[in-house]
Amino acid sequence: MVFSSYEFIFAFLPLVIVGYYLLSGLRSIAYQHLFLTGASLFFYGYFNITYLWIIIASIIVNYSIAKGIDYCTGNGTRSRRGLLVLGVLFNVGLLGYFKYHDFFVENINAVFACSFNLKYIILPLGISFFTFQQLSFLISIYKKEEKVETFLDYSLFVTFFPQLIAGPIVLYTEMIPQFKDPKRRYINWDNFANGLYVFAVGLFKKIVIADTVALFVDNGYGVADPGFVTAWVVALSYTMQIYFDFSGYCDMAIGIGKMFNINLPINFNSPYKSQSITEFWRRWHMTLGRALKTYVYIPLGGNRRGISRTYVNLFITFFVSGLWHGAAWTFVLWGVLHGVFIILERLAGGLFVAVPRYVKICTTFLVVNFLWVLFRAPDLETSLLFLKKMVSFGELDFNRVHLLANDGLIGFPSLAWNVYIFSILIVLSGIVFFTKNTIEMGNVFKPTLRSALWISLLFVISVVHLSRLSVFIYFNF
Amino acid sequence: MNSRIWITLFFCVSCLIFLGMALFTYCYDPYSYYRINDEQLKVSSLPLSNPGIVRNADYDTVIVGSSVMQNFDPKVVDEVTGYKTVKVSLSDLSQNQRKVIFELILREKKAERIFYGLDLFSLSPSHREVSGSLPDYLYNQSCLDDIKYVLGYENWFRFTPVLVGLQLASGLGFDVPQEKMAVSLDQIGNWDDGVVFSKDLLRSQYLKNAQSFSFSKAVTSVSREAMFNRADDLLRDLKNASTETEITVFFPPYSALYWNMLKERGLYDSYVDVKKHICYQLQLCEKVEVLDYQIMPLILNLDYYKDEMHYSKEVNDIMSSGFAEKGWLVRRNDIDTNIDELNDLILQFELENRDWLRVVD
Numbered sequence: 001m002v003f004s005s006y007e008f009i010f011a012f013l014p015l016v017i018v019g020y021y022l023l024s025g026l027r028s029i030a031y032q033h034l035f036l037t038g039a040s041l042f043f044y045g046y047f048n049i050t051y052l053w054i055i056i057a058s059i060i061v062n063y064s065i066a067k068g069i070d071y072c073t074g075n076g077t078r079s080r081r082g083l084l085v086l087g088v089l090f091n092v093g094l095l096g097y098f099k100y101h102d103f104f105v106e107n108i109n110a111v112f113a114c115s116f117n118l119k120y121i122i123l124p125l126g127i128s129f130f131t132f133q134q135l136s137f138l139i140s141i142y143k144k145e146e147k148v149e150t151f152l153d154y155s156l157f158v159t160f161f162p163q164l165i166a167g168p169i170v171l172y173t174e175m176i177p178q179f180k181d182p183k184r185r186y187i188n189w190d191n192f193a194n195g196l197y198v199f200a201v202g203l204f205k206k207i208v209i210a211d212t213v214a215l216f217v218d219n220g221y222g223v224a225d226p227g228f229v230t231a232w233v234v235a236l237s238y239t240m241q242i243y244f245d246f247s248g249y250c251d252m253a254i255g256i257g258k259m260f261n262i263n264l265p266i267n268f269n270s271p272y273k274s275q276s277i278t279e280f281w282r283r284w285h286m287t288l289g290r291a292l293k294t295y296v297y298i299p300l301g302g303n304r305r306g307i308s309r310t311y312v313n314l315f316i317t318f319f320v321s322g323l324w325h326g327a328a329w330t331f332v333l334w335g336v337l338h339g340v341f342i343i344l345e346r347l348a349g350g351l352f353v354a355v356p357r358y359v360k361i362c363t364t365f366l367v368v369n370f371l372w373v374l375f376r377a378p379d380l381e382t383s384l385l386f387l388k389k390m391v392s393f394g395e396l397d398f399n400r401v402h403l404l405a406n407d408g409l410i411g412f413p414s415l416a417w418n419v420y421i422f423s424i425l426i427v428l429s430g431i432v433f434f435t436k437n438t439i440e441m442g443n444v445f446k447p448t449l450r451s452a453l454w455i456s457l458l459f460v461i462s463v464v465h466l467s468r469l470s471v472f473i474y475f476n477f
Numbered sequence: 478m479n480s481r482i483w484i485t486l487f488f489c490v491s492c493l494i495f496l497g498m499a500l501f502t503y504c505y506d507p508y509s510y511y512r513i514n515d516e517q518l519k520v521s522s523l524p525l526s527n528p529g530i531v532r533n534a535d536y537d538t539v540i541v542g543s544s545v546m547q548n549f550d551p552k553v554v555d556e557v558t559g560y561k562t563v564k565v566s567l568s569d570l571s572q573n574q575r576k577v578i579f580e581l582i583l584r585e586k587k588a589e590r591i592f593y594g595l596d597l598f599s600l601s602p603s604h605r606e607v608s609g610s611l612p613d614y615l616y617n618q619s620c621l622d623d624i625k626y627v628l629g630y631e632n633w634f635r636f637t638p639v640l641v642g643l644q645l646a647s648g649l650g651f652d653v654p655q656e657k658m659a660v661s662l663d664q665i666g667n668w669d670d671g672v673v674f675s676k677d678l679l680r681s682q683y684l685k686n687a688q689s690f691s692f693s694k695a696v697t698s699v700s701r702e703a704m705f706n707r708a709d710d711l712l713r714d715l716k717n718a719s720t721e722t723e724i725t726v727f728f729p730p731y732s733a734l735y736w737n738m739l740k741e742r743g744l745y746d747s748y749v750d751v752k753k754h755i756c757y758q759l760q761l762c763e764k765v766e767v768l769d770y771q772i773m774p775l776i777l778n779l780d781y782y783k784d785e786m787h788y789s790k791e792v793n794d795i796m797s798s799g800f801a802e803k804g805w806l807v808r809r810n811d812i813d814t815n816i817d818e819l820n821d822l823i824l825q826f827e828l829e830n831r832d833w834l835r836v837v838d
Contacts, residue, residue, distance in 0.1 A: 006624070189479070189480035189481045189484065190480045192480065192484060193480035193483050193484050193487075194480075196484060196487060407635075409522060409631060409635045409636070410522075410635055410636070410639055447478045447479065447480045447482070447483030448478055448483075449478065449486070451483070452478075452483050452486040452487050452490060453490060455487055456486075456487050456490035456491045456494065457494070459487075459491050460491055460494045460495060460498075463495070463628060464498070464628050464629065464630055464633050464634065465630050465634070466625075466630075467614070467625040467628070467629040467630045467631070468630040468631075
């Protein structure tokens with residue numbers, strides 16, 4: 001099930017909220033947890049029930065291993081380490097099979113001129129997220145940073161539906177205390193109103209903004225010979241799409257979490273206002289950055305083993321980031337180039353301190369925008385074509401721009417479409433550079449008549465846009 | 478204001494706006510989904526307007542087909558046949574879409590007969606990939622799905638603003654492009670206005686770039702077995718439908734250039750074989766007739782065409798007479814003869830135009 005669907009907004013979410021708080025009348029909080037876990041599994045299985053067994057098996061295996069590690073606490077480190085290795089192998093193997101099998105086979109076929117069969121496995125929803133989450137849990141248990149709670153609590157930690165499919169990637173330590181806090185069992189109208197507010201803004205970002213520019217992107221990658229202006233419009237549209245899509249999803253997740261009195265970690269903090277790529281990664285998909293830092297960069301040695309080793313560690317971390325995002329060389333290249341830019345920034349040191357802030361923001365934005373082309377293009381060849389066109393200053397024509405807005409419904413004159421496309425991009429640029437983000441807005445939210453009317457309007461517009469079908473970009477990761 | 482009141486206000490205001498929008502759509506009804514208002518501009522998008530036509534128009538006969546059927550004038554058909562006709566067409570009609578449309582027509586139980594224009598290329602598996610799907614919410618029986626219309630994106634962010642804008646502009650005395658927004662149901666989907674039908678144009682297009690011809694987009698390759706499978710699926714549907722209504726399947730008169738191009742691509746024999754198969758099988762059905770307009774001599778005259786498939790309204794009118802007179806009716810004994818006739822016509826065309834055609838047998 002997706003957040004931006006009639007079923008979710010008008011049936012699943014209201015029923016789960018009502019059910020959850022009705023159960024707060026019972027003495028034990030476990031009933032609420034059981035209900036929420038069941039609802040979350042239903043939410044997951046609604047999309048494709050055949051993959052429900054994967055997440056259930058993953059939970060059972062990881063929990064058993066964690067219990068094993070916990071049990072062996074007094075029996076020396078060898079058995080604990082053995083169990084951790086088993087857990088890591090299980091999780092990496094699960095992800096490797098479902099996400100990377102065909103990628104590796106394709107590459108083996110290409111390099112060794114073999115013809116091993118591809119499996120064309122459909123990626124189970126959110127596998128990268130829940131696998132990463134459980135891996136981090138096992139490591140925490142191994143390091144004795146956490147205690148293994150009941151199976152029900154653990155299951156809820158993994159499956160809690162607001163964050164199940166596309167994050168934010170949560171830590172055991174930040175979720176379990178909230179789930180167990182008895183004060184959070186009961187409805188808190190202030191939290192609920194705030195959550196509703198954040199959810200409505202997120203829904204609007206995803207369903208109205210991201211899906212509108214998504215059309216430009218999808219049409220754009222179908223244009224055979226894009227030209228300079230078209231290539232730029234497509235690239236900028238995707239830069240906007242991925243931000244509003246993913247941050248919109250996270251806002252919705254955070255908003256729903258608040259309705260259940262659960263605070264999910266912030267995942268976006270106006271990333272396009274960053275003055276460097278390093279800063280960009282502190283503001284973009286923050287929970288992934290945190291996880292990569294904790295479980296890849298620091299174990300590799302971080303910055304404690306000299307400058308050159310730091311650069312190698314950064315490179316490896318961003319290589320992993322690229323690969324985590326997708327089983328294709330375009331993703332790997334995207335990740336690696338981000339790593340290279342961060343290394344270059346470190347090499348430059350304080351060289352750019354005197355450069356005006358807005359210049360740094362614009363430069364960072366341009367770099368990010370160029371690199372998103374690699375991320376979105378269907379293959380390396382197409383991405384190179386678009387990148388080439390983006391620097392082909394001689395092909396300054398607007399002839400094909402209007403094609404990007406064609407949704408096959410009504411034909412308007414080309415000029416009207418061009419004005420429509422550029423207006424949208426200008427407005428969105430204004431939003432990402434100059435306005436508060438949803439979380440900042442949520443922090444200063446006050447229940448007033450004005451905010452009620454404003455949010456109602458955003459909600460209504462979003463619901464009207466629901467009949468236009470779409471999927472979340474990060475569901476693929 | 479406390480949070481409880483804020484939440485209540487949010488829900489009340491949202492519900493009020495939803496209700497107002499739904500009520501407006503129900504009254505204004507841009508897709509003619511609930512009723513047909515003859516005076517009102519109508520959505521010119523066929524996927525959206527077809528369900529309203531089938532549900533609400535007064536008819537006993539339906540013409541179903543692709544873009545080559547869109548210029549049929551139901552009034553002309555009515556004059557020559559005495560039927561009450563509506564057309565339900567879709568550009569590039571796929572077999573899946575045809576299935577949905579047939580189900581809708583049969584469900585309404587108003588049609589005594591259906592004329593179905595069969596494009597053989599729609600049986601090609603490669604055709605499925607290029608044909609869009611239909612908005613299910615207008616074609617299914619679920620009342621709950623009406624929400625996707627009354628509070629739908631296409632309605633509220635595309636057609637209603639444009640239709641209201643045009644009507645306002647027209648009311649204020651501005652010259653609005655009426656041809657874009659059909660007033661009458663019969664006009665919806667017509668595309669012949671201002672279109673040039675000319676042999677010279679076709680020839681220059683052909684010589685310039687054969688790939689730009691429309692059929693080449695739909696059919697690039699064909700698997701004979703897959704085409705026969707799809708044909709059998711179609712035949713099953715037609716047989717089932719014929720238990721409830723009379724069915725006339727007709728083959729539209731593409732130009733001789735179209736057949737020549739099929740030959741050029743090595744597809745001709747597969748097409749002819751599947752056509753023969755369909756004709757033979759349909760002879761076994763009691764309430765199904767077949768009209769073969771593809772052997773009309775006018776297919777040699779490219780001045781009737783805008784490309785190798787799409788013909789002018791004059792041809793539609795001739796075909797309308799054919800509905801009444803059954804002039805191109807195919808009987809069991811005619812099937813092979815018709816194929817021979819088509820071969821002769823193509824041969825004649827190739828000989829007459831050998832100076833510019835690439836492939837002449």
